[in-house]
Amino acid sequence: MLKYIIKRILWIIPILIGVTIVVFTILYFSPGDPAYLALGDNATPEAVEAYRIEMGINGTYWERLGRTLLGLFQGDLGISYRSRTPVLNELLVRFSVTFNISAWSIVLGIILGIFFGIVAALKQNTILDSLCTGCALFGISMPMFWQGLMLILIFSVGLGWLPASGYGNSWTQMIMPVVALGVNSSATIMRTTRSSMLEVMRQDYIRTAKAKGQTYWMVILSHALKNAMIPIVTVIGLQLGVLLAGSIVTEVIFSINGVGKYLVDSMNARDYAAVQGCVLLIAFVSAILNLIVDIIYTFIDPRMKTMYESSKSGFFRFKKRGEKKAA
Template identity: 35%
Template sequence: MMRFVMGRFFHAALVVAALLILVFLIVHLTGDPAALALGTDSTHEEIVAFRHDMGFDRPLWIQFLSFARGVLLHAEFGNSLRYQEPALPIVLERLPATLELTFAAMGVALLIGVPTGLFAAILRGTWRDALLRIIALLGQSAPVFWIGILLIQVFAVQLGWFPSSGRDNGWMSIALPALTLSAYSTASITRLLRASVLDTLTQDFVRTARAKGVSALVVTLRHVLRNSLLPVVTLVAMQFGTLLGGAVITESIFAWPGLGRLVVQAIYNRDIFLIQAAVFTIAVLFVAINFVMDILYMALDPRIRLR
């Protein structure tokens, strides 16, 4: 097991190194970073002075070494151009709100998607199965912004059950954003689990358990569901990245004070160092979540080993 964990950790470290290069290149792929940061209203002298102050006039490889040393040794991305403070602490200040929304959305997706997918497989061929599949298809097809606006219109404006924005009312504030963000993941989990359960039901160990007189409930929960959850674990790991990215739209709709909304504001303000810090933080989180999911995958199926 230790070999498996160390191998996955080594792969994660390689991915983080590649991310460091990509985040650095974000500033340079769009043109002159000094002109990008200052905008079209700045003079040539201001651009030249800013380029010198930020070190953008040095060779590219020297800039990368300085950037990598600052990130890896001191966790520094530079000062935010808008806030005039170190960029990473600003990102970390907004991160808890985004993680709260992401985990809430994933919790809703699992709470709804797992039993729905299981019931759809058990009720295969019935009208209830068809109805659940249609709802899941709609959940994957509907745009996030449309779902968010619809929920605000119905539950916040017309019924007045939940607030339409902000984070000041506890679970009531997170209810609509979490439902909005979880729609696609819920539908994906439902459809994948249904297909996985149908495949597991045809396996020999299931028929053997039934032939030995094991009750249908025990067979379903202990044998079928556990083995069917393996592909769902992989999907959940990928969906975390989707949720973190989708939070940009959801947080903007509901004025949720998280990292996604901060990224949108940083793009509008051309705050390149804040964008770098935010993108790298989200990417590292995604790598860390996938690392944890790999370990969980092995725990669910001990046959998995790193060769």
Template identity: 40%
Template sequence: MYAYIIRRLLMLIPVLFGVSVVIFFTLRIIPGDVAQTILGTDATEDALAQLRKDFGLDQPVMKQYFSWMGGVLVGDFGESMRTGRDVLPDILNRFKITFELAILSAIISWIIAIPLGVIAGIKRNSKTDFTVRIISLLGVSIPNFALATVLILVLALTFSYSPPVGYVGFFEDPIKNLQILILPAIVLGTAMAGAVMRMTRSSILEILRQDFVRTIRAKGAKERLVIFNHALRNAMIPILTIIGMQIGVLLGGTVIIEQIFSLPGLGQLVLTSINQRDFTVIQGAVLFIAFVFVMINLLVDLLYSYLDPRITYK
């Protein structure tokens, strides 16, 4: 197990290196002068030259890259071109909000998707099954931003309710924190639930056809024990795979939802930095998201062995 974990952690090196190369050089080929964008059209040549020098933009591109990566290797992601603050603390502060939103969305998704998926798998081709399949298809098909907009409009016009603006930490005020995050979490969780629901249904159907399930039923086991103690446990591996992928995607894909609900998360930070051409923040945020995504996949792989003792890592 430990040897497997070490190998997977070593695999982080080429993955993060590739991500760093792609994001760094992609930003450098975007047309336009970064210094001009930051200082505006009225800036003097001396001011532009000084800004380029301060951020190393006057250096060759390869030298800029190795200088940036040298800092990353020791935990220094550089300074924001806009604010002058260190990039990493800003990323970590914003990431806490995005992470909380992603986890709450995932919990909502599991509460909705797994029970309905199990019911649909047990009652195959019934009215309940068709209803669940339609719900899951709607969840997968409706874009997040459209659902968020409709939800806000319905609440505002019908109940004169509008989502709270800003963010309050969970430990500062748990009730206020939940009020702020519940609507965006419902929007994201609904989209996640569609895919998890479909995967749960198909996995349950496949497991229920297995010989060991027929053997357990033949021994007189109660149907509830057959479903939850045996079928669902064995069906959780593909379900866990798609859940892990969705959480990873959520951590980097909440940009629009955070913008709609005015949440100061990592997605909003990236979007603002793109609009402001703040290269150091964009580079650091994308690299950090890639790191978290890979670590979530590693955690999911390790959970496989817990769910199925036959799976071992050497």
């Protein structure tokens, strides 16, 4: 298992290199000159060239790409064109805000999704099942920006219960952003939990557990839910990436100074170093979260650990001397 984890960690390196090349290429050919945007249209050519040299945006495509990749290996994401400070420092300050909101959102999504998914599966083809399924479909269909605006309209403008923007001054400022992100995730998790539970409940070992005289909830929680968790954990892992992307919209709507809002502001200001740093951070966190989900698989189903340990295929497989191909 340790060998598998090391391989997955090493795979993050080519992923980040690929993301860097793609993002850099898109930004390089994007319209707009960061030097003129920072200095103004009336800036002299000498001042523009001096600014480009200072910010490291001078030279050809290959020269700038080489400097960017070299900085990536050194842990340097460049200098922000706006604040003249290292992008990595800006991201570290804002990442805790985005992480807190995303973490509480996925906790809310897991609790609501698994609970109502189990209820819908146990009450299949009843009014309660139809109500849970309908709410899940409604939650999936609602765009995150619409949810955020409706929450502000109802609980801030209409009722005056919650603050409409900000973060950090009070725990009440987290409620609406967390709900806006968590509702969509809970709906997806609920549908997966329902379908997975229905499939497991029809298995022979469930009937055997009931025949042995085990209590109803012991059968549901210890046997049915545990064996239904593989697809649920998979969906939760995918939702973690969705939450990181969804935080961009949520942070802009609620004026939260996190990575998402920093990314949008940097795009508007043509701060390409900051944009590239934000995308790299999201890609890195997503890769780590997927690795954690794969490790969790082994605790849910020990067969997954055996499969990982016995797997010899992949990028890091080298054929031994004298090894013959299988017939």
